[in-house]
Amino acid sequence: MDTAIVLFTRDLRVHDHPALSAACERGGRVVPLFVLDPEVPAGHRTGFLLDCLADLRESLRSRHGDLLVRRGDVVAETMRLAREVEADAIYASADVSELGRSRERRLAGERVDVRLFPGLTVVPPGALTPSGGGDHYRVFTPYWRAWSRSRRRAVLPAPARVPVPSGLVAGDLPDHSSHPALEGGESAARARMNRWMTRGLDGYADGHDDLAGDRTSRLSPYLRFGCVSPLELADHAEAGADEEHTFVRQLCWRDFFHQVAWAFPRINRDDYRPGSRRWRDDAHAVSAWKEGMTGVPIVDAGMRQLLAEGWMHNRARMIVADYLVNHLGVDWRAGAAHFFDLLLDGDVANNSGNWQWMAGTGNSTRPGRVLNPVRQARRFDPGAAYIRRYVPELAGLPAIDAREPWRLSKEVPGYPAPLTPVE
Incomplete structure (x- = not known):
C-alpha cells in the first residue's frame, strides 16, 4: 500500500491543511512527522511550540492517527523514517525562509517524490506578479489591490481519518511548561x-x-x-x-x-534596498534599548512588554524599531535579532520585512520618515495608561504624556536620562 509522510513544520493544525488533506485522500497510509532540530532551537518559543505539538498529536489521535516526533536534522530524520515505512512520497507545506527552502531542495535531491502545498499564507508567494514585470511586488498598495481581487482556493475541512501504519514508535515530546502569556495549539x-x-x-x-x-x-x-x-x-x-x-x-x-x-530569501541579513547608510556601533545603547531603560517612556514600555510577554503591540513595535534605527542609528539587524529571539510570533519574513521597512532599507515608499516617540505616545497612549502598565516606576507620576522625557530622570529616582540620539 502507498505510504506518504506528511512533514509538519510551521503548519501545526489539522483544519485547512492542504498537504495533510491530499495525503489522506490518496487512500494509502499517512505518517505525520515533526522533527525537533537541536540546531534550530525555539528559544523563548519552546513552551508554546511544545503546546502546539501536544495539541496536534491529540487532534491526530482523535482521527485514528498520531504525530511521530523525531530529533535531529530534519532532512536526515525524514529520510530515515521514509526508509523505515517505505514511503513513496513526502508531503509538506511550501515555506519561504532560506532554511525552509534549503530543506525542500535537499529533500528533492533524495530518491522520493516530494510534493509541496500552499497553506502558510492566504495567497501563495509567487502567485501574484506585477503586470509590468518582476517576480514579486515591491510596494504594498498595488499588491493589496491584486491580492484583494485574487481567486483563492477553498478552505478544507479537517480529515475525518488519518490512517497511520501500526507498530510505529510515536516518540515522546519533551516535558515543558506552557508559555506564561499564551497557551499554544x-x-x-x-x-x-x-x-x-x-x-x-x-x-x-x-x-x-x-x-x-x-x-x-x-x-x-x-x-x-x-x-x-x-x-x-x-x-x-x-x-x-x-x-x-x-x-x-x-x-x-x-x-x-x-x-x-x-x-529575496536573505531578507534577514541583507538590505533589500542597498544604500550607503552607516550604522552606529553602540553596545550601551543597544543594551539599554533591550532592557527598556532608554529614558523614553513609550519606548521603554514597549520593550518591557516584550520581555514580560514575548509579544508587543504593533504600534509599539513601530515606535521602538524607529527609535533604535533612526534616533540611535543602530543597525536594524540588531533589533530584528532581538525581536526574533523573544517574540512568540517571530518569523523571518514578517520580522525582517517590518524592520527593514522602519530602517528605510526595505519596501517603504517613504524611507526617510522618522517617528517622534513623544508625539506617538500622546496620540496612541493618551493618559499614559500603557506606559504606567509596563513602566511601574512612572505609574504614580501625573501627566506623563505631557512631560518631556529628560525631566523624568530628575523626578523619578532610578529612571534613566534619555540616550543621546545620533547626529
Whole structure:
C-alpha cells in the first residue's frame, strides 16, 4: 500500500491543511512527522511550540492517527523514517525562509517524490506578479489591490481519518511548561479566532492602534506556528463586522512580506534596498534599548512588554524599531535579532520585512520618515495608561504624556536620562 509522510513544520493544525488533506485522500497510509532540530532551537518559543505539538498529536489521535516526533536534522530524520515505512512520497507545506527552502531542495535531491502545498499564507508567494514585470511586488498598495481581487482556493475541512501504519514508535515530546502569556495549539487558536470574530472584529478599524486598549486579536503567534489557517481567518474576517477590512489588510501585509522573502530569501541579513547608510556601533545603547531603560517612556514600555510577554503591540513595535534605527542609528539587524529571539510570533519574513521597512532599507515608499516617540505616545497612549502598565516606576507620576522625557530622570529616582540620539 502507498505510504506518504506528511512533514509538519510551521503548519501545526489539522483544519485547512492542504498537504495533510491530499495525503489522506490518496487512500494509502499517512505518517505525520515533526522533527525537533537541536540546531534550530525555539528559544523563548519552546513552551508554546511544545503546546502546539501536544495539541496536534491529540487532534491526530482523535482521527485514528498520531504525530511521530523525531530529533535531529530534519532532512536526515525524514529520510530515515521514509526508509523505515517505505514511503513513496513526502508531503509538506511550501515555506519561504532560506532554511525552509534549503530543506525542500535537499529533500528533492533524495530518491522520493516530494510534493509541496500552499497553506502558510492566504495567497501563495509567487502567485501574484506585477503586470509590468518582476517576480514579486515591491510596494504594498498595488499588491493589496491584486491580492484583494485574487481567486483563492477553498478552505478544507479537517480529515475525518488519518490512517497511520501500526507498530510505529510515536516518540515522546519533551516535558515543558506552557508559555506564561499564551497557551499554544490549534484548539486554543480556534477558540481565540472564534471569540475574536464574535467580539473583537467590530471596532477594530478604530481601535487597533490604541496601545492601552489592546484591541488586537493576538492571533499572530498562532499564525506563526500555523495553528490557524490564514486563509480561513481571512474568509471569516471578510464576512465579519470590520467594514473597512482593516484586519484583513493586516493579513495581506503578512502575505506581502512572505512574497518579498520568497523573492529575496536573505531578507534577514541583507538590505533589500542597498544604500550607503552607516550604522552606529553602540553596545550601551543597544543594551539599554533591550532592557527598556532608554529614558523614553513609550519606548521603554514597549520593550518591557516584550520581555514580560514575548509579544508587543504593533504600534509599539513601530515606535521602538524607529527609535533604535533612526534616533540611535543602530543597525536594524540588531533589533530584528532581538525581536526574533523573544517574540512568540517571530518569523523571518514578517520580522525582517517590518524592520527593514522602519530602517528605510526595505519596501517603504517613504524611507526617510522618522517617528517622534513623544508625539506617538500622546496620540496612541493618551493618559499614559500603557506606559504606567509596563513602566511601574512612572505609574504614580501625573501627566506623563505631557512631560518631556529628560525631566523624568530628575523626578523619578532610578529612571534613566534619555540616550543621546545620533547626529
